[in-house]
Amino acid sequence: MTRFAALFLLSAGAAITMQAPAFAQTEIKITTFSGATNVVTWVAIEKGFFEKEGLKATAERTEGSKQQMADLMAGKYQFASSSFDNIVAYTEGEGDVKYPDYDVVAILGVHQGLTSVVSRPEITDYKQLKGKTAAVDSANSGYATVLFQIIKNKAHLVQGKDYQLAVVGGTRQRVEALESNTAQVGIVSAPNDEQLEAKGYHRLGDVSQELGAYQGSTFVVRRSYAKANPKVVEAFTRAIIAASDYVFANKAGTIEVMKHNLKKMTDAEAESTYKRLIGPGGLSKHAQISIKGVETVLKLRSIYGEKKGPAPDPKKYVDVSYYQKAMKK
Numbered sequence: 001m002t003r004f005a006a007l008f009l010l011s012a013g014a015a016i017t018m019q020a021p022a023f024a025q026t027e028i029k030i031t032t033f034s035g036a037t038n039v040v041t042w043v044a045i046e047k048g049f050f051e052k053e054g055l056k057a058t059a060e061r062t063e064g065s066k067q068q069m070a071d072l073m074a075g076k077y078q079f080a081s082s083s084f085d086n087i088v089a090y091t092e093g094e095g096d097v098k099y100p101d102y103d104v105v106a107i108l109g110v111h112q113g114l115t116s117v118v119s120r121p122e123i124t125d126y127k128q129l130k131g132k133t134a135a136v137d138s139a140n141s142g143y144a145t146v147l148f149q150i151i152k153n154k155a156h157l158v159q160g161k162d163y164q165l166a167v168v169g170g171t172r173q174r175v176e177a178l179e180s181n182t183a184q185v186g187i188v189s190a191p192n193d194e195q196l197e198a199k200g201y202h203r204l205g206d207v208s209q210e211l212g213a214y215q216g217s218t219f220v221v222r223r224s225y226a227k228a229n230p231k232v233v234e235a236f237t238r239a240i241i242a243a244s245d246y247v248f249a250n251k252a253g254t255i256e257v258m259k260h261n262l263k264k265m266t267d268a269e270a271e272s273t274y275k276r277l278i279g280p281g282g283l284s285k286h287a288q289i290s291i292k293g294v295e296t297v298l299k300l301r302s303i304y305g306e307k308k309g310p311a312p313d314p315k316k317y318v319d320v321s322y323y324q325k326a327m328k329k
Contacts, residue, residue, distance in 0.1 A: 027056045
């Protein structure tokens with residue numbers, strides 16, 4: 001090969017390289033509720049774990065489970081962080097809206113019930129809830145069944161007979177209901193529960209302490225989307241597991257991300273919240289779903305859901321195949 005020919009080939013190769021498009025990332029959108037329990041998602045985005053897996057991810061907050069499920073089913077979002085109880089309710093046709101093609105399934109764990117039962121300043125004991133109103137996301141899903149059981153265990157009060165419901169939406173809406181006295185008690189996520197406590201409200205109980213093993217929120221996806229896009233779901237799974245491990249190992253970095261997303265969070269609240277996130281009943285380690293926690297949710301639904309009787313097989317609502325593939329790699 002002549003020197004000229006070599007230079008020509010080198011120049012042509014450089015031109016092709018310059019003209020070639022940059023590596024294309026797959027865009028995904030995630031819908032979540034508000035609160036510090038979303039820190040794993042935020043870390044996965046801001047610390048580059050999604051990017052490393054070839055994903056360009058954005059996360060948006062929903063107003064409530066009804067809207068979240070509608071958006072997920074409409075394809076506006078590919079993934080969601082949602083209460084596992086929601087998935088069970090909608091799968092069984094007990095959600096606020098009935099979807100004949102509902103195929104949402106949990107693939108990863110978010111947290112194990114990192115929420116509190118919070119009451120207004122004048123309510124200092126569960127027994128004082130008689131004749132009062134409880135704020136819930138939905139009467140048939142969310143953390144409603146959790147609240148019903150805890151109040152029953154603590155004060156022998158029965159929903160519909162001894163106290164009423166105000167269906168208002170997610171944590172932000174439940175906080176507003178408490179502050180406006182529309183409701184006197186509700187399940188509130190961290191750090192909102194601590195912020196209310198600082199204002200004179202009462203944290204009557206912690207969900208994980210009251211019920212033991214409990215699968216709170218999970219990362220979910222439609223089965224139909226996962227079947228059509230298995231590599232995307234596997235990449236999402238690997239990124240979330242890596243972000244989860246980062247949260248447990250890197251306090252400073254995690255607090256930085258929390259404060260970036262929760263503008264009003266103080267240093268003291270960040271320290272306290274982080275301790276709760278990595279403590280008992282906090283975030284799911286390695287983003288793994290707790291089967292015992294799932295069984296607790298199913299037991300509560302067998303009591304308070306429309307369909308009574310023995311709890312169904314967890315496999316009806318959980319698919320761990322993507323998790324298993326991610327962990328092998």
